[in-house]
Amino acid sequence: MKIDAFLKNDWRYQxxxxxxYGKKxxxxxxxxxxxxxxxxxxxxKKFGHESENLKKGYSTEDNYHWICQECVIDFLKYFKWELL
Ligand SMILES: [Zn+2]
Structure with missing residues (x-):
């Protein structure tokens, strides 16, 4: 993947x-x-069952990796996810 200036300058990108990349x-x-x-x-941001935690988000098919809606919007064009 080509890393552009946005990703280089965003602390969330590690x-x-x-x-x-390219996951469903x-x-x-x-x-x-x-x-x-x-x-x-x-x-x-924390996903969990306590009131202050995120309750919905995007995950990989195996439920192993979770991404909040805000980050999906920000990173979608770089990571080419297929949203289902
Ligand atoms: Zn996030």
Missing amino acids: GQDKYL LFFKDFTCVGREHDHCEFCW
Whole structure:
């Protein structure tokens, strides 16, 4: 993937394209895989079951990686996700 100025200057970008580039992302209620909570892969906002946590977001098919809606919007054009 070509890294452009936006990604270089955004603190949330930490090389996630290595495992997230071009993936299918599913918009759904947060469910965890053997964990109490999870964090957005980009901004580290917390997904979980407490009132202040995010309850919906985008995840990979295996529910392993979660991304909040804001980060999906910001990074979509670089990561070429297929949103389902
Ligand atoms: Zn985020």
